[in-house]
Amino acid sequence: MTVTVTRTTVPEHGIVRYASIGGLELEAGGYLPDVTLAYETWGTLNADGSNAILIEHALTGSTHVTRGDSDEPGWWEQLAGPGAPVDTDRFFVVSINIVGGCYGSTGPSSPAPDGTPWGSRFPLVTLRDSTVAEARLADQLGIGSWYAVLGGSMGGARALEWAVTYPERVKRCAVISVGAASTAEQIAFAQAQTLAIRQDPNFNGGDYYGGPFPEDGLALARRIAHITYRSAAELEGRFGREPQAPESPLQADCLSARGRYQVESYLDHQGNKLVQRFDANSYIAITEALMSHDVCRGRGTLAETLARSEARFFIAAVDSDRLYFPSQSQELARALPGDVDVHLIQAPIGHDGFLTEIGQLGNQLRQHLLP
């Protein structure tokens, strides 16, 4: 359940369902009572529950992977659907909004036990906590083990956490565009983003619901993030040094009147777009959950940790990704038992290639999902 805030927190597209999964003791020490998980499903679960696939969304994604019975295209529209690599005629596909999110699951804008939004009181939730919550939803849906769990970026980190936390419940695991742990640089980029929000004068320590929304901070956070999602070559080829006509970056009698370069206008657009669809506290909560990503925490070396899993792994990376380097995927693959290749998605775009280069990814993934 969510409360009304200055931004919509529940998507109006898709057929979103809600499940109460009870209270959650959190890894970092907090407690979330009465957790709700929002989810969508496509296809039909077979009698023995053996055809279920979990698709985990990335940082600002929602449960809406593909359109299904709705009119709204999803964020992996070409990857999942009837006849697609994740074939909803064959598989029962589930996608769950992460705890802390703003697409229907319990998050900072949800009511705390006193009936007012959690806001600044929302506890630190790790990716591992979310996995525990999702396992309870799987129980409710009658899914003992997943045919596959897959995702890109934070979705891939969530998939990896599933395979190691519940070895007996994951038969195949696709970890795309993410490594075994958030690196120092990834944490550094993330901190700049969360600080941009926290330093917005409207943020009010996180208790801004009912008042002005910290949109400048959230938009700045998205700009920083978006630069890391694209490659230098893509930005150069697409925008170069072109001005955003009719604005002129080099004609101004004072700094505040300076016109923008195209790339600045593009980033402004990306920032403004996110502000229309995402809650600032959720952005912080989920970003900090991603900072916590370390599949080895409390489990030993990477090889020892991965040896717990019983899954067959599919590892992929975008060759031009400057946020989640292919070398991090290679490190993950090397530590897995057996010979596991890294499928390189060849695309100049950078990290976001896992969302845009569906042709390549789909062909590779289809093979992995064969019986």
Ligand SMILES: CC(=O)SCCNC(=O)CCNC(=O)[C@H](O)C(C)(C)COP(=O)(O)OP(=O)(O)OC[C@H]1O[C@@H](n2cnc3c(N)ncnc32)[C@H](O)[C@@H]1OP(=O)(O)O
């Ligand atoms: C309710 C929901 O939306 S659910 C959640 C959906 N989103 C997700 O799941 C998150 C994952 N998706 C994404 O991050 C992105 O959508 C991606 C990676 C798939 C695609 O990235 P995009 O940013 O859309 O593509 P791209 O970089 O080409 O940007 C296109 C936009 O930039 C705009 N743009 C391009 N050049 C300029 C410029 N010079 N100045 C201003 N805007 C510009 C385009 O007009 C276009 O605008 P639009 O998206 O409003 O139509």
Ligand SMILES: N[C@@H](CCO)C(=O)O
């Ligand atoms: N652009 C994507 C990728 C993040 O890894 C998102 O916003 O979720």
